[in-house]
Amino acid sequence: MKLLTHNLLTSHVRGLRPGGGYPLGIQATEVKLSPVDFNAQFVARMVPKVQWAALLQAAQSLGHGSDLPPEPAPGYESDEDFLRRLHHVLLEVEVVEGILRCPDSGHEFPITKGIPNMLLAEEET
C-alpha cells in the first residue's frame, strides 16, 4: 500500500461521524521501497487532493517524513526538487505488512502482502 493510497483512504464503518474514519492510523511491521517512474505532472495534480497533515504524520511514522516541508509552498508546480521528494514519499514507499486503525471505531484493517483488507462484518456496514 502506497502512502498516496493511504492518504485518500477512509474507514467506511457504518455510523461514524463525518470525517470520523480519517486518517487511518498506520502500524507498519514491514515497509519496502520500490522505484516508480517520476511524472511531474501527475504529482503536481495530486497535491490539492492530498491532506498534508495526514501525509506528514504517516510519512514520519514510517521514517520518511524528514524530506517534506510543513506545507506545500506556493509555486510548487514548477519546483522539481519538491515534486521529486513528494513523488518518493507518495509512490515509492510501500507498507507491505501492518495494520490500519480507524480513529473513531477502532476497527483494525490488516495489511498483508501490501494489500489492506477492508472487508467489514455485516454489522459494521
Place this chain on the structure above:
Amino acid sequence: MAGSGRRPEHRGPPELFYDAAEARKYTQNSRMIEIQTQMSQRAVELLGLAEDQPCFLLDVGCGSGLSGDYISEEGHYWVGMDISSAMLDVAVEREVEGDLLLADVGHGIPFRPGTFDGCISISAVQWLCNADKKTHSPPKRLYRFFSTLYSALARGSRAVLQLYPENSEQLELITAQAMKAGFTGGMVVDYPNSAKAKKFFLCLFVGASGVLPKGLGAECTDGEESRQAKFTNERTRFKNAKGKSAKKSRDWILEKKERRRRQGKEVRADTKYTGRKRRPHF
C-alpha cells in the same frame, strides 16, 4: 470464463467462485485475456479523459489486474478493489502497478470525496445483484456502492461499468440505484444485434450532464433501413385473427422470404409473380 452458457453468479459468491484455480485461468487463457483487454480499452475510451494528462482512476473488481495493466499502459495511475484474495494474489505475482484493496464494494467505496478522476469496472457489477448472504439486500448494496462511488469521484468525471446483466429487470435495478445515487448518464450498448459481441457499458456522469457516447456497430446502411421500414409495413398485413398468416398465402410466402433474407440466405426478389395463383394443372 468457466461454465460457458451458465452464469457464474448462480454458482455462489464471487470470493468463492474466483478461487486459485479460476484465478490461474484468468492469467493463462489467451482468449479471456484478449476479451478483457478489449473491454478495458473501450471502457477507458468511454471515460473521455483529457489527452496527455495522467489521471488517478479506480478499478472496481480489478481481479488479477488485466484491466489495470491497460490503465497503466495508458499512463494513468490506479487503485483496484476486489473481493477475491486469490485473484489479488495473482495480481501481486504479476507485479501490477496499481495499489490493491481486498474489499466488498457493496459495503461502499472507502475513499475521501473527489479522490478519483474516473472509474472503470470490467465484468464485475452484476455480482452485486446476487444475495449471497441472508443479510444481503441487492438494492441496498447497489445503492451503497453507487452513492459512495459518486462521492469518491471528482466533479465532472465519469464511471464506466462494463457488465453482463442477466435480464432487463436486473439492468433496470442497477440503473435505478445509480440514478438514485445522483449519477446521470445511461447504457451504451456495443454491437446490439450480435449475441456474441454485444457488450453493455453503464456510462455514469458526476455533476455535469454529458452527452451519452454512441454504441459501436449500431449504424444501419440506407438499404437496410428501407428494408426494415418495408418489413414493418408488411408485418401488419401478415397477422390474421390468430396472429399468424394463413399457410401458403402470398403474405406467408413474403414473410418466409424475409425471414430467409435475414438469415443471410439467397432469396429471389419479390415481384408481382410472387405467390401468384398458378394454373390448375399443377
